[in-house]
Amino acid sequence: MLKSMKSKRIFMMLICLLMIWIAGTFGPLKPYIQVVKQGNNTAEALQIEQTANGDLLSWLRQEAVSQTIPAIDAVNDRIWKAIPGYEGREVDIQATYRKFVESGFDRTTQSHNIPWVYKVIKPKVELNDLPPLPVFRGNPSKPMVAFMINVAWGDEHLQPMLDTLEKANVHATFFFDGKWLSSHTEMAKEIIARGHEASNHAYSHPDMSKLGEARQREEIDKTEQLLKKLGVTNRWFAPPSGDYSQLTVKIAAEQGLRTVLWTLDTIDWKNPPSWSVVAKVKAKVGAGTLILMHPTAASAGALDGMIKAIKSKGYELGTVSETLSSTRL
Structure with missing residues (x-):
């Protein structure tokens, strides 16, 4: 009887030792066992045991x-x-x-x-x-910047701009004027195929605030229908020349669009030297900045420098949707 009990105690002790060895070799006790083996004093060993x-x-x-x-x-x-x-x-x-x-x-x-x-x-x-309220910027705690490229005339500078964006692995948001879109469908398809975001810039580039309700609705809707034909699910409306009224914002919202404007304007339509555009962006860009530009010689020449200046400040570049989302980077 005594011999049987003694055998059981030895067996249980062996099981316990085996479990400790497994935990110390493979399990959560491993780092603590290692510390003990390295010759830590009693206080450290006690702390390690408590931690374990x-x-x-x-x-x-x-x-x-x-x-x-x-x-x-x-x-x-x-x-x-x-x-x-x-x-x-x-x-x-x-x-x-x-x-x-x-x-x-x-x-x-x-x-x-x-x-x-x-x-x-x-x-x-x-x-x-x-x-329904307009948006001028992303959240200032989100280190992301977006290019807003309003397209209402010409296409001679679009190709080099697309090449620069692709080389830098940057995607922008292009706001298409409806009349331009209807006559430049293939270029619009290429822009979309390259991963850029396509959005609404009205149909005939009017001052929206000067139009009646029916005409404002028509301007937005006609371009929206053209975007849908290209397979685009759009979320944004950029009023031409930044001109809008609260009625404009309301009508856009009724079509599921939020009115978006810009934080920083390159004023590239005045044909400034490209270096001055880069300098302006470098000096004024911040987290959440929406940068307005057009397919002009000034912006085509400045684009690479703008991208480098923005990245040098630690900001990522994304589309308007990415920049205005609440998603944490």
């Missing part, structure tokens, strides 16, 4: 507080009108814990070296939750 029993998760939670960035709601700004929201982030503690242990880190790891895994925090108020 769950203190690591508590420590990660404390460190994670500084990594949380709240979401920003879309707002109706007194000056900029509708400003999109921007997603925040918080640490996924369990996913970070698993990655931390698998990587063999210990608590001497600096916070900026911890392999954080994040979860997105959505804004409570999105751009689409705001009433």
